[in-house]
Amino acid sequence: xxxxxxxxxxxxxxxxxxxxxxxxxxxxxxxxxxxxxxxxxxxxxxxxxxxxxxxxxxxxxxxxxxxxxxxxxxxxxxxxxxxxxxxxxxxxxxxxxxxxxxxxxxxxxxxxxxxxxxxxxxxxxxxxxxxxxxxxxxxxxxxxxxxxxxxxxxxxxxxxxxxxxxxxxxxxxxxxxxxxxxxxxxxxxxxxxxxxxxxxxxxxxxxxxxxxxxxxxxxxxxxxxxxxxxxxxxxxxxxxxxxxxxxxxxxxxxxxxx
Amino acid sequence: xxxxxxxxxxxxxxxxxxxxxxxxxxxxxxxxxxxxxxxxxxxxxxxxxxxxxxxxxxxxxxxxxxxxxxxxxxxxxxxxxxxxxxxxxxxxxxxxxxxxxxxxxxxxxxxxxxxxxxxxxxxxxxxxxxxxxxxxxxxxxxxxxxxxxxxxxxxxxxxxxxxxxxxxxxxxxxxxxxxxxxxxxxxxxxxxxxxxxxxxxxxxxxxxxxxxxxxxxxxxxxxxxxxxxxxxxxxxxxxxxxxxxxxxxxxxxxxxxx
DNA sequence: CGCATGATTGAAGTATATCAATAGTGGTGG
DNA sequence: CCACCACTATTGATATACTTCAATCATGCG
Numbered sequence: 117x118x119x120x121x122x123x124x125x126x127x128x129x130x131x132x133x134x135x136x137x138x139x140x141x142x143x144x145x146x147x148x149x150x151x152x153x154x155x156x157x158x159x160x161x162x163x164x165x166x167x168x169x170x171x172x173x174x175x176x177x178x179x180x181x182x183x184x185x186x187x188x189x190x191x192x193x194x195x196x197x198x199x200x201x202x203x204x205x206x207x208x209x210x211x212x213x214x215x216x217x218x219x220x221x222x223x224x225x226x227x228x229x230x231x232x233x234x235x236x237x238x239x240x241x242x243x244x245x246x247x248x249x250x251x252x253x254x255x256x257x258x259x260x261x262x263x264x265x266x267x268x269x270x271x272x273x274x275x276x277x278x279x280x281x282x283x284x285x286x287x288x289x290x291x292x293x294x295x296x297x298x299x300x301x302x303x304x305x306x307x308x309x310x311x312x313x314x315x316x317x318x319x320x321x322x323x324x325x326x327x328x329x330x331x332x333x334x335x336x337x338x339x340x341x342x343x344x345x346x347x348x349x350x351x352x353x354x355x356x357x358x359x360x361x362x363x364x365x366x367x368x369x370x371x372x373x374x
Numbered sequence: 375x376x377x378x379x380x381x382x383x384x385x386x387x388x389x390x391x392x393x394x395x396x397x398x399x400x401x402x403x404x405x406x407x408x409x410x411x412x413x414x415x416x417x418x419x420x421x422x423x424x425x426x427x428x429x430x431x432x433x434x435x436x437x438x439x440x441x442x443x444x445x446x447x448x449x450x451x452x453x454x455x456x457x458x459x460x461x462x463x464x465x466x467x468x469x470x471x472x473x474x475x476x477x478x479x480x481x482x483x484x485x486x487x488x489x490x491x492x493x494x495x496x497x498x499x500x501x502x503x504x505x506x507x508x509x510x511x512x513x514x515x516x517x518x519x520x521x522x523x524x525x526x527x528x529x530x531x532x533x534x535x536x537x538x539x540x541x542x543x544x545x546x547x548x549x550x551x552x553x554x555x556x557x558x559x560x561x562x563x564x565x566x567x568x569x570x571x572x573x574x575x576x577x578x579x580x581x582x583x584x585x586x587x588x589x590x591x592x593x594x595x596x597x598x599x600x601x602x603x604x605x606x607x608x609x610x611x612x613x614x615x616x617x618x619x620x621x622x623x624x625x626x627x628x629x630x631x632x
Numbered sequence: 633c634g635c636a637t638g639a640t641t642g643a644a645g646t647a648t649a650t651c652a653a654t655a656g657t658g659g660t661g662g
Numbered sequence: 663c664c665a666c667c668a669c670t671a672t673t674g675a676t677a678t679a680c681t682t683c684a685a686t687c688a689t690g691c692g
Contacts, residue, residue, distance in 0.1 A: 195532060198617050203532040217525050220518030225525050245514065252507045260478030262520040267475050267483050269527035274453060274461040276534035277578035281648065312671060320535035322649050327672050359456050570639060580681050585640050
């Protein structure tokens with residue numbers, strides 16, 4: 117729905133409603149579009165009002181319409197098994213795209229739940245598909261983001277299949293930390309927007325195990341835990357425990373060098 | 375490192391070397407292209423000579439150039455962890471695309487190993503990217519296949535995180551069976567092209583566990599096992615054990631109704 | 633044919649789940 | 663503002679599914 121073309125002035129106060137003013141564009145749209153292309157992309161995107169904690173963005177089985185870019189807040193996606201257990205498939209932070217797995221299906225294969233007050237940009241897929249046919253840069257971006265999602269899930273398979281509980285939790289914390297850094301927040305002190313239960317579910321561990329490992333890590337002075345607040349005290353050792361290579365990712369370098 | 379490419383040689387003489395003659399087109403290219411489009415797509419694809427068991431199609435870290443469609447045979451992809459353990463991320467059969475996870479990276483994030491004599495179609499990604507800009511149907515197909523890969527990996531995460539050893543093996547057999555049916559082979563009698571070790575690795579289980587469960591399933595008359603040959607004796611009960619919903623997938627229906 | 637590799641089976645060990653009880657937290661309404 | 667309640671988190675004790683170790687058996691490839 118097009119807001120009038122008279123969008124002359126930035127409305128920094130209520131937040132920028134256009135991609136070209138959005139501080140997250142470099143994350144969810146790391147592409148160089150000319151003014152006219154950017155305007156067209158902008159035209160198909162709807163900014164949501166704040167969504168309340170506990171509500172759903174969409175449910176598994178709902179007809180697939182849009183993918184979403186997180187503007188603020190946190191979202192988790194999960195599938196429900198036959199037996200009614202839930203498996204969390206991902207946590208999504210500002211600048212990340214939710215529902216890529218729904219692309220080319222009739223209905224969402226996962227549910228998306230709001231973990232804390234969240235706003236999103238809704239991107240109707242049909243329109244995005246059209247645009248991506250006309251804008252090569254956008255198409256590459258979309259395909260590239262999907263490729264990244266596949267890689268991340270392969271890493272997750274490895275974690276679930278081969279890593280010990282300690283390695284899993286350490287890996288989880290490191291990845292969170294990196295994601296926070298990437299969007300300009302502190303990489304050493306941050307707040308977990310998900311419960312211990314959700315962490316355990318995501319990592320394939322019982323809640324109790326997660327809890328125990330948090331306190332163990334604390335005793336080893338790897339981290340400081342205070343409820344949902346985490347401080348990373350010794351990143352090197354945390355990497356050591358995680359079994360992850362310390363080598364920075366491209367994304368990390370991009371941020372670090374700036 | 376590299377066993378040197380027996381691969382990239384045009385052998386136009388052998389068999390149907392063109393997509394429009396390929397019986398697998400309906401699987402790896404379920405799209406309706408006009409003759410001219412088909413020809414252009416065909417033009418960028420190279421058919422490989424037979425690749426020998428044990429050789430590599432590419433190694434983790436090699437510069438990313440092409441994705442591959444399996445024509446005949448089986449390929450496994452795997453990553454190697456820091457500590458040198460290998461995690462298999464997928465098995466690929468005729469009509470399936472290998473290396474989607476490499477898209478939009480500099481280098482392959484996994485290695486691809488030949489499990490039995492295999493031929494592939496090499497699809498240089500740069501060319502595919504260009505073409506997908508010009509052919510909307512092809513673009514949708516590519517994006518759709520990536521979406522499917524994401525969904526399958528999410529199912530895999532669920533399996534690794536929530537399922538028991540028996541459920542995992544049952545699920546594995548069912549999914550294999552369905553894939554064989556989809557490409558016209560028997561869904562009830564088939565040959566495992568991967569070792570027990572590889573099955574265990576893929577499912578996050580020790581070899582011994584896989585072996586034990588095979589014999590257990592056999593005693594329960596769910597399957598008949600004879601080395602690498604598997605016969606599914608009671609699909610209903612196997613579904614029961616797997617914890618998977620019996621509801622057919624779209625793909626299954628497509629084949630079943632024909 | 634023979635040897636290396638893969639598969640099976642059994643016995644013992646262990647990481648993590650489960651059960652259970654307590655302590656902390658946060659949101660709500662009086 | 664506090665008191666309450668439900669929910670979440672922590673900690674300990676016990677149970678168990680699966681791994682690991684070990685030995686034997688089968689397979690297939692040179």
